[in-house]
Amino acid sequence: xxxxxxxxxxxxxxxxxxxxxxxxxxxxxxxxxxxxxxxxxxxxxxxxxxxxxxxxxxxxxxxxxxxxxxxxxxxxxxxxxxxxxxxxxxxxxxxxxxxxxxxxxxxxxxxxxxxxxxxxxxxxxxxxxxxxxxxxxxxxxxxxxxxxxxxxxxxxxxxxxxxxxxxxxxxxxxxxxxxxxxxxxxxxxxxxxxxxxxxxxxxxxxxxxxxxxxxxxxxxxxxxxxxxxxxxxxxxxxxxxxxxxxxxxxxxxxxxxxxxxxxxxxxxxxxxxxxxxxxxxxxxxxxxxxxxxxxxxxxxxxxxxxxxxxxxxxxxxxxxxxxxxxxxxxxxxxxxxxxxxxxxxxxxxxxxxxxxxxxxxxxxxxxxxxxxxxxxxxxxxxxxxxxxxxxxxxxxxxxxxxxxxxxxxxxxxxxxxxxxxxxxxxxxxxxxxxxxxxxxxxxxxxxxxxxxxxxxxxxxxxxxxxxxxxxxxxxxxxxxxxxxxxxxxxxxxxxxxxxxxxxxxxxxxxxxxxxxxxxxxxxxxxxxxxxxxxxxxxxxxxxxxxxxxxxxxxxxxxxxxxxxxxxxxxxxxxxxxxxxxxxxxxxxxxxxxxxxxxxxxxxxxxxxxxxxxxxxxxxxxxxx
Amino acid sequence: xxxxxxxxxxxxxxxxxxxxxxxxxxxxxxxxxxxxxxxxxxxxxxxxxxxxxxxxxxxxxxxxxxxxxxxxxxxxxxxxxxxxxxxxxxxxxxxxxxxxxxxxxxxxxxxxxxxxxxxxxxxxxxxxxxxxxxxxxxxxxxxxxxxxxxxxxxxxxxxxxxxxxxxxxxxxxxxxxxxxxxxxxxxxxxxxx
Numbered sequence: 087x088x089x090x091x092x093x094x095x096x097x098x099x100x101x102x103x104x105x106x107x108x109x110x111x112x113x114x115x116x117x118x119x120x121x122x123x124x125x126x127x128x129x130x131x132x133x134x135x136x137x138x139x140x141x142x143x144x145x146x147x148x149x150x151x152x153x154x155x156x157x158x159x160x161x162x163x164x165x166x167x168x169x170x171x172x173x174x175x176x177x178x179x180x181x182x183x184x185x186x187x188x189x190x191x192x193x194x195x196x197x198x199x200x201x202x203x204x205x206x207x208x209x210x211x212x213x214x215x216x217x218x219x220x221x222x223x224x225x226x227x228x229x230x231x232x233x234x235x236x237x238x239x240x241x242x243x244x245x246x247x248x249x250x251x252x253x254x255x256x257x258x259x260x261x262x263x264x265x266x267x268x269x270x271x272x273x274x275x276x277x278x279x280x281x282x283x284x285x286x287x288x289x290x291x292x293x294x295x296x297x298x299x300x301x302x303x304x305x306x307x308x309x310x311x312x313x314x315x316x317x318x319x320x321x322x323x324x325x326x327x328x329x330x331x332x333x334x335x336x337x338x339x340x341x342x343x344x345x346x347x348x349x350x351x352x353x354x355x356x357x358x359x360x361x362x363x364x365x366x367x368x369x370x371x372x373x374x375x376x377x378x379x380x381x382x383x384x385x386x387x388x389x390x391x392x393x394x395x396x397x398x399x400x401x402x403x404x405x406x407x408x409x410x411x412x413x414x415x416x417x418x419x420x421x422x423x424x425x426x427x428x429x430x431x432x433x434x435x436x437x438x439x440x441x442x443x444x445x446x447x448x449x450x451x452x453x454x455x456x457x458x459x460x461x462x463x464x465x466x467x468x469x470x471x472x473x474x475x476x477x478x479x480x481x482x483x484x485x486x487x488x489x490x491x492x493x494x495x496x497x498x499x500x501x502x503x504x505x506x507x508x509x510x511x512x513x514x515x516x517x518x519x520x521x522x523x524x525x526x527x528x529x530x531x532x533x534x535x536x537x538x539x540x541x542x543x544x545x546x547x548x549x550x551x552x553x554x555x556x557x558x559x560x561x562x563x564x565x566x567x568x569x570x571x572x573x574x575x576x577x578x579x580x581x582x583x584x585x586x587x588x589x590x591x592x593x594x595x596x597x598x599x600x601x602x603x604x605x606x607x608x609x610x611x612x613x614x615x616x617x618x619x620x621x622x623x624x625x626x627x628x629x630x631x632x633x634x635x636x637x638x639x640x641x642x643x644x645x646x647x648x649x650x651x652x653x654x655x656x657x658x659x660x661x662x663x664x665x666x667x668x669x670x671x672x673x674x675x676x677x678x679x680x681x682x683x684x685x686x687x688x689x690x691x692x693x694x695x696x697x698x699x700x701x702x703x704x705x706x707x708x709x710x
Numbered sequence: 711x712x713x714x715x716x717x718x719x720x721x722x723x724x725x726x727x728x729x730x731x732x733x734x735x736x737x738x739x740x741x742x743x744x745x746x747x748x749x750x751x752x753x754x755x756x757x758x759x760x761x762x763x764x765x766x767x768x769x770x771x772x773x774x775x776x777x778x779x780x781x782x783x784x785x786x787x788x789x790x791x792x793x794x795x796x797x798x799x800x801x802x803x804x805x806x807x808x809x810x811x812x813x814x815x816x817x818x819x820x821x822x823x824x825x826x827x828x829x830x831x832x833x834x835x836x837x838x839x840x841x842x843x844x845x846x847x848x849x850x851x852x853x854x855x856x857x858x859x860x861x862x863x864x865x866x867x868x869x870x871x872x873x874x875x876x877x878x879x880x881x882x883x884x885x886x887x888x889x890x891x892x893x894x895x896x897x898x899x900x901x902x903x
Contacts, residue, residue, distance in 0.1 A: 275725075283728070
């Protein structure tokens with residue numbers, strides 16, 4: 087890593103951590119129903135929505151009702167996005183006259199956005215009308231993020247509802263499911279109104295100032311300065327500039343860990359991410375809410391040290407992996423280095439006799455390193471940092487093409503997803519996933535010292551462990567089984583000559599592309615090794631199902647734990663209670679995450695990126 | 711149950727209006743008022759005609775212009791209707807072959823350069839629309855452009871310098887040269903003479 091990369095990483099982390107406390111504190115006030123400042127401006131809107139929708143703000147839900155309305159609301163969203171895509175040809179705000187999206191692609195995209203994954207099998211500028219983007223995808227960007235936040239808050243309530251006087255008094259003789267964990271509608275509306283909308287509004291305008299487009303014009307044609315040639319050597323004299331309401335959508339797709347781009351290449355497109363400053367802001371937005379929610383959690387459980395401990399465990403995993411990724415990319419691709427550094431005449435044909443490779447003359451100006459699939463304005467440091475942030479969080483937007491990363495540089499983003507999207511993870515979903523690992527860590531520690539495990543005064547018993555295990559084990563199951571099915575045949579396509587057509591890259595890298603796709607869908611991330619053509623019946627369906635399972639089959643057990651914990655009595659901590667805010671416990675959480683992730687995925691990773699790395703360093707991949 | 715369904719539809723409808731219509735409309739309104747140039751694509755105008763966007767790269771591959779990076783968009787390079795990277799893996803022979811061919815072409819066009827070819831000149835960008843090249847890649851081409859236009863090296867170098875952006879705040883991103891801007895500056899220079 088060059089000095090500039092260290093500085094960029096340091097600045098990023100410092101700004102991020104500095105914002106955790108103020109935003110986390112603010113969000114805690116929002117979820118605890120306290121005055122937060124914005125309620126003075128938008129205060130008329132909230133009760134208005136409740137009145138129109140017939141919501142009693144004071145009435146709370148047990149976990150089963152909460153889960154039911156979460157699923158109901160998400161199902162409506164999913165159907166709405168599907169319908170919009172199928173009918174877009176008949177609807178307004180479609181200046182390019184784009185036709186209806188085919189059913190399998192529309193299903194995939196609808197699931198993708200409802201589940202906060204935002205996997206893109208579509209290409210925005212050629213497939214979706216402005217109306218579909220705004221009213222379909224844009225709305226899901228907000229509500230799917232808010233769904234994750236609501237479920238998290240419900241879980242936190244489950245952990246905290248033990249005080250003698252709960253905020254809402256339970257009915258006389260309340261038992262079983264009548265232990266409540268909040269009102270989903272209130273959590274949903276407040277998340278949107280006081281957190282996501284205001285932050286997006288500010289970010290969108292900042293992005294426009296940098297050159298991100300925001301308009302409703304049709305595409306603009308311009309005359310090229312120099313005539314170019316197309317694939318058939320026919321002259322091309324014009325260029326068509328895509329337009330659209332991009333900034334408003336990009337702001338929320340970054341903040342809500344959605345990641346579905348307005349344009350095909352997502353955050354690498356100059357109209358989505360115009361300058362290094364817009365890049366920094368979008369990068370900050372990726373981890374902002376997931377990190378700040380840790381502090382919100384601390385405030386709500388009445389001990390901010392608990393929140394900092396969880397955040398520290400995330401950092402312990404995130405920072406070293408990011409450093410590894412940047413270093414791998416800056417080290418570059420030996421095969422390409424060999425080509426660009428040595429005059430053709432002096433080049434040894436097998437590459438073995440070459441002198442040791444010196445860095446190119448202008449290392450600090452980024453003329454070296456792996457620049458395939460990266461933009462000059464970002465360079466390698468900002469690209470690799472983004473790749474790690476977007477996969478640590480379940481964001482999935484990209485500002486460089488992960489498919490062209492060096493094998494180790496690509497392994498790290500893939501593994502960050504496979505860890506279960508709990509290192510920051512999705513807004514809300516990352517932290518509730520992480521809390522499942524915390525429950526497991528507490529349980530393991532309890533076994534080691536021979537005491538009943540407790541977390542925040544709640545006994546962790548068989549039911550919680552079963553549910554937490556479900557949350558932790560379902561995504562790897564989906565990823566590995568999905569990948570296995572795909573490479574057995576259904577996910578492979580051949581040309582007439584019998585050559586592999588999809589995945590397009592040969593050898594170990596082709597396997598990595600398939601593994602990456604299922605890792606991304608099976609953990610609701612949404613980024614891709616984009617060479618893989620996912621827009622066919624098999625991948626549209628299989629990845630769609632993977633996304634559905636990994637989102638909703640985790641929400642249900644999580645809410646079940648919330649309900650179960652809410653019913654439990656508070657056990658005051660004693661001499662034998664394991665404190666859960668110490669460095670020791672931070673290591674224990676991070677260790678649990680890494681161990682589960684490593685044990686589950688090392689074999690698969692060995693077949694993909696690790697094999698490719700050995701191939702690359704041995705020089706075999708370099709000789710066409 | 712029935713009341714939940716009614717509530718769900720109403721909340722969905724209201725949030726759709728709020729986040730899917732009011733929010734983007736409000737952002738568009740303010741963006742068009744405060745940043746009209748950026749909001750509409752940073753399009754450079756000449757005599758009332760759009761000649762390109764300073765954010766979207768164009769193909770330049772003849773001797774009198776600074777060359778832009780290779781672009782992987784189809785069917786022609788720098789097709790801004792279909793942004794795309796190459797998505798070639800690091801050990802894909804197709805990638806190494808492409809880099810080898812490009813390197814050969816770059817070396818042949820710059821016989822006076824003996825050092826390594828700047829990597830960004832022979833690798834495809836992520837978007838296929840990268841408007842920039844690195845300062846090293848520009849410097850590599852200065853002599854060739856100067857020769858083709860019958861200009862002094864330093865005159866061309868000065869234009870490159872004027873169209874070079876440093877890292878934001880000295881740290882973010884990378885230094886870069888806007889290819890369209892520097893080439894338009896070259897054309898303007900020749901018109902003046």
